[in-house]
Amino acid sequence: MAAPFMVSAPGKVIVFGEHGAVYGQPAIAAAISLRSYLHVKTLSDSERTVTLDFKDIAFYHTWAIDSLPWTASRYASARKLYQCHGGSLDKALLAAIQPLVESISPDLPLKERKVHRGSATAFLYLFLSLGSPQSRGFVYTLRSTIPVGAGLGSSASVCVCLSAALLIQGNALEGPRRDWDTQLERINSWAYAGELCIHGDPSGVDNTVSCRGKAVLFRKNADRPSSITPLDYFPTLRLLLINTKQARTTAEQVKKVQQLKEANQAVIGPILDAIGQVAEEALQFLSSATTHLDDSEEGRAAIRNLGRLFLYNHGLLVSLGASHPCLDRVWQLADTAQIGWTKLTGAGGGGCAIVLPRPDVSEDAVREFEREITKEGFKKHEAVLGAAGVGVRGHTVFRTGPEGAVEEIDEEQFANAADARAIERLVGLGGQETSKGWMFWSAR
Numbered sequence: 001m002a003a004p005f006m007v008s009a010p011g012k013v014i015v016f017g018e019h020g021a022v023y024g025q026p027a028i029a030a031a032i033s034l035r036s037y038l039h040v041k042t043l044s045d046s047e048r049t050v051t052l053d054f055k056d057i058a059f060y061h062t063w064a065i066d067s068l069p070w071t072a073s074r075y076a077s078a079r080k081l082y083q084c085h086g087g088s089l090d091k092a093l094l095a096a097i098q099p100l101v102e103s104i105s106p107d108l109p110l111k112e113r114k115v116h117r118g119s120a121t122a123f124l125y126l127f128l129s130l131g132s133p134q135s136r137g138f139v140y141t142l143r144s145t146i147p148v149g150a151g152l153g154s155s156a157s158v159c160v161c162l163s164a165a166l167l168i169q170g171n172a173l174e175g176p177r178r179d180w181d182t183q184l185e186r187i188n189s190w191a192y193a194g195e196l197c198i199h200g201d202p203s204g205v206d207n208t209v210s211c212r213g214k215a216v217l218f219r220k221n222a223d224r225p226s227s228i229t230p231l232d233y234f235p236t237l238r239l240l241l242i243n244t245k246q247a248r249t250t251a252e253q254v255k256k257v258q259q260l261k262e263a264n265q266a267v268i269g270p271i272l273d274a275i276g277q278v279a280e281e282a283l284q285f286l287s288s289a290t291t292h293l294d295d296s297e298e299g300r301a302a303i304r305n306l307g308r309l310f311l312y313n314h315g316l317l318v319s320l321g322a323s324h325p326c327l328d329r330v331w332q333l334a335d336t337a338q339i340g341w342t343k344l345t346g347a348g349g350g351g352c353a354i355v356l357p358r359p360d361v362s363e364d365a366v367r368e369f370e371r372e373i374t375k376e377g378f379k380k381h382e383a384v385l386g387a388a389g390v391g392v393r394g395h396t397v398f399r400t401g402p403e404g405a406v407e408e409i410d411e412e413q414f415a416n417a418a419d420a421r422a423i424e425r426l427v428g429l430g431g432q433e434t435s436k437g438w439m440f441w442s443a444r
């Protein structure tokens with residue numbers, strides 16, 4: 001029986017360019033140290049079932065492998081090539097999955113049912129595309145330190161984990177030690193298919209940065225693959241990440257902007273273009289050899305310049321209706337106390353804001369701001385930008401495994417870890433990372 005293994009992928013913040021990204025404008029996104037972790041256990045020959053144990057959304061479901069609609073998968077014959085997915089989903093496969101998904105969590109309120117069904121759709125689509133009717137049974141246990149529905153790319157990191165795990169199980173990856181760019185493309189293309197199942201019409205920026213890690217400039221192209229430029233020089237920016245805990249879904253937010261655009265192209269089109277212009281200007285500025293975000297007078301001026309771009313970007317998103325009174329409140333608190341420049345991040349409508357502190361702000365003022373934020377019921381997350389992308393842990397997954405002995409992670413302990421810190425301690429990654437036993441498909 002194959003030994004258990006674990007894959008992991010990070011969440012993200014969009015620093016500039018959300019919503020514009022859906023319409024082909026550039027966006028700058030960075031991976032964060034909050035991550036999803038997927039533990040994969042192979043069952044014995046006689047147990048021909050596949051189980052999802054997605055703890056963060058309290059979703060547990062088992063399917064008999066023989067009962068799945070294998071004949072609907074157009075990939076069945078091409079599976080051995082593991083060809084990358086195009087920009088749209090296979091409608092016949094989606095339709096075949098639908099009855100299975102509709103029977104999930106029937107007694108839960110609609111909102112929770114939708115959450116379960118989104119994840120189940122993404123999983124079944126990928127399992128039927130990349131698995132096989134002769135497949136062994138598996139249990140997939142997922143834990144994440146990324147808050148769900150907060151604009152931090154939780155769904156993308158889940159989709160990257162599922163794609164990587166299923167490709168590993170299908171022997172379609174050679175391991176991070178060689179030709180990792182091709183492998184990353186493969187993982188990313190299937191992760192995007194998962195995102196399409198959950199989000200409707202996403203740009204692909206979230207799964208791309210989750211896959212590759214660090215920071216990227218992303219641009220969706222209509223008629224050819226998206227352009228992805230790794231931003232290896234991306235500076236260590238100090239950002240405060242404030243979660244308003246106001247849940248919303250990316251799919252609904254993207255749809256709202258789409259409807260706005262359809263209703264008034266003449267006004268909304270230029271706003272989306274301007275969002276792209278801000279990202280463009282930020283890129284030129286950040287990639288300039290003369291930009292240093294240090295404590296010198298020039299460094300301080302550079303941070304103020306970035307703050308100005310935060311201001312523009314947020315204002316444009318507000319005019320698209322992407323803000324929320326809670327996000328406005330974060331903005332107001334940070335502005336009144338002269339803490340720094342605030343911008344919503346991700347799809348908006350709730351979720352998270354990022355605050356770029358002024359270069360001259362005192363630590364006392366930041367602490368007071370954090371107290372105010374907590375009083376409002378918001379939560380500050382500690383997140384380091386520029387984290388590693390998709391990774392794998394397990395000695396026997398690839399021929400060239402990690403160096404040194406790697407202890408197996410106890411599935412029970414992982415499934416029942418009390419909180420984010422306990423998960424990170426157990427897996428040796430995330431904020432407390434030692435990364436022992438982990439291998440990543442990109443240079444760290």
Ligand SMILES: Nc1ncnc2c1ncn2[C@@H]1O[C@H](COP(=O)(O)OP(=O)(O)OP(=O)(O)O)[C@@H](O)[C@H]1O
Nearest residue numbers: 056115118119149150151152153154155249250346
């Ligand atoms: N930890 C998780 N476990 C299982 N499924 C998840 C998890 N996180 C996200 N999902 C799936 O993705 C959906 C979340 O999408 P949603 O738009 O609410 O947030 P997000 O991905 O966190 O935000 P964004 O795309 O703006 O960064 C959920 O409804 C669920 O189906």
Ligand SMILES: C[C@@](O)(CCO)CC(=O)[O-]
Nearest residue numbers: 018019021202203346347
């Ligand atoms: C709102 C959006 O631009 C970012 C979501 O993180 C949607 C997308 O690009 O897929």
